[in-house]
Amino acid sequence: MDFDLIIIGGGIVGAAAAYRAGQLGARTLLCDRRDPGRATDAGAGILAPESSTRDGRLWYDFALDAVDYYAVLIEELAAVGVPDGELSQAYSRCSKLTVALDEDEAAALTEMEQEIYARQDERRPPAAECIRRISSTEARDVYYPLLADASAVLLQPLARRVDGRLMTAAIEHGLRSRGVQTVDADVSALLLEDGQVLGVRTAAGDEYTAGAVLIAGGAWSDAFGSQLDVQIPVAPQRGQIIHLQLPGQDSGAWSIVNGCSGYYQVPWPDGRVVVGATRETGSGFAPHATVVGVQEVLREALRLAPGLHHAAIHEIRVGLRPYTTDHLPLLGPIPGVKGVFLATGHGPTGLTLGPYSAKLVVEQALGQEIAWDLAPFSATRIIR
Numbered sequence: 001m002d003f004d005l006i007i008i009g010g011g012i013v014g015a016a017a018a019y020r021a022g023q024l025g026a027r028t029l030l031c032d033r034r035d036p037g038r039a040t041d042a043g044a045g046i047l048a049p050e051s052s053t054r055d056g057r058l059w060y061d062f063a064l065d066a067v068d069y070y071a072v073l074i075e076e077l078a079a080v081g082v083p084d085g086e087l088s089q090a091y092s093r094c095s096k097l098t099v100a101l102d103e104d105e106a107a108a109l110t111e112m113e114q115e116i117y118a119r120q121d122e123r124r125p126p127a128a129e130c131i132r133r134i135s136s137t138e139a140r141d142v143y144y145p146l147l148a149d150a151s152a153v154l155l156q157p158l159a160r161r162v163d164g165r166l167m168t169a170a171i172e173h174g175l176r177s178r179g180v181q182t183v184d185a186d187v188s189a190l191l192l193e194d195g196q197v198l199g200v201r202t203a204a205g206d207e208y209t210a211g212a213v214l215i216a217g218g219a220w221s222d223a224f225g226s227q228l229d230v231q232i233p234v235a236p237q238r239g240q241i242i243h244l245q246l247p248g249q250d251s252g253a254w255s256i257v258n259g260c261s262g263y264y265q266v267p268w269p270d271g272r273v274v275v276g277a278t279r280e281t282g283s284g285f286a287p288h289a290t291v292v293g294v295q296e297v298l299r300e301a302l303r304l305a306p307g308l309h310h311a312a313i314h315e316i317r318v319g320l321r322p323y324t325t326d327h328l329p330l331l332g333p334i335p336g337v338k339g340v341f342l343a344t345g346h347g348p349t350g351l352t353l354g355p356y357s358a359k360l361v362v363e364q365a366l367g368q369e370i371a372w373d374l375a376p377f378s379a380t381r382i383i384r
């Protein structure tokens with residue numbers, strides 16, 4: 001056997017999986033073909049489950065552990081020699097505002113707020129982390145100078161932002177120091193014998209054998225379904241997101257801003273503000289920007305922050321989120337086949353959940369005890 005574990009897909013999930021496998025001393029191969037539309041490269045990078053009410057209690061509990069794992073991962077990467085500068089560009093703490101712009105949105109915010117406060121009371125976070133209301137004036141004066149007049153604003157003092165592309169590069173740096181092998185390859189088939197996956201074959205005809213194979217192919221993961229006689233229930237959901245530039249602005253300390261309508265803005269140092277995003281379910285594998293998508297994102301960006309009026313359009317990114325119908329990831333073994341595991345389907349929150357999901361599934365694949373019961377994330381809940 002060539003490897004203990006082969007991982008298909010090198011987005012944030014596959015890279016984090018390979019890193020963890022290497023850390024556990026497993027002989028590991030990471031195969032990636034860097035498709036255009038790789039979600040990790042387009043992700044906005046908001047890590048703030050504490051103020052999110054969209055995805056239910058299971059998602060929330062898992063996401064809290066997942067954001068805690070970031071702090072561990074960052075420390076570990078620093079310890080294996082990833083430079084501090086690289087890590088601080090990839091990940092940092094910041095605040096986040098949730099903003100209602102009219103009375104309807106303010107009513108929706110009040111409902112969200114009740115759920116957030118109930119969860120907050122249950123967890124009893126330190127006072128500095130408590131989510132609270134602030135005035136529109138304070139929001140603009142202290143946290144986000146570009147903000148529109150708001151009807152209501154919730155402040156989350158301690159959130160985090162991650163640049164998916166840079167974070168994945170930092171994890172790759174870390175996994176190389178763990179002895180993981182990587183190959184730029186299109187995995188075209190699984191090696192399958194008597195209901196057991198034994199390895200992979202690439203489009204170039206190379207074959208690699210392994211004790212287990214982990215499919216972390218993002219929106220492309222269902223390509224292996226027909227061979228396994230199942231449908232892996234993940235589909236591409238296109239997201240268009242725009243990087244704006246405000247020359248001369250010191251934006252590093254500005255807050256993330258989330259509108260009640262679902263659109264958001266993520267500021268980075270040196271005047272870069274990322275505004276997004278479309279959520280195009282049913283888009284297919286078509287990772288290009290569209291006129292209507294760009295129009296939608298810019299319209300909503302200006303509604304939240306009229307101060308962006310003269311910003312330069314620096315870059316438009318398009319990613320295909322690995323979407324599942326119930327907004328939960330697909331983690332763990334595939335029923336009826338031995339030696340193959342899934343870590344995909346993270347949809348719009350894969351930068352938040354992905355590294356932690358990957359860690360747990362790798363531990364499971366390598367026969368270790370794991371800190372979470374992954375059964376609720378099993379593909380059996382929706383697989384056909």
Ligand SMILES: Cc1cc2nc3c(=O)[nH]c(=O)nc-3n(C[C@H](O)[C@H](O)[C@H](O)COP(=O)(O)OP(=O)(O)OC[C@H]3O[C@@H](n4cnc5c(N)ncnc54)[C@H](O)[C@@H]3O)c2cc1C
Nearest residue numbers: 009011035039040043044045046187218239319350351352
């Ligand atoms: C616009 C946008 C905004 C987002 N904002 C946020 C956010 O604020 N917070 C958050 O938590 N998440 C966010 N996300 C979601 C997050 O980016 C994704 O859930 C996450 O990046 C998915 O990672 P992944 O590794 O599963 O997939 P991907 O990053 O898509 O990577 C999959 C990789 O697998 C490779 N691959 C597939 N098939 C094969 C094969 N057969 N052989 C070899 N390689 C293969 C592909 O080439 C690709 O490199 C956002 C996404 C988008 C698009």
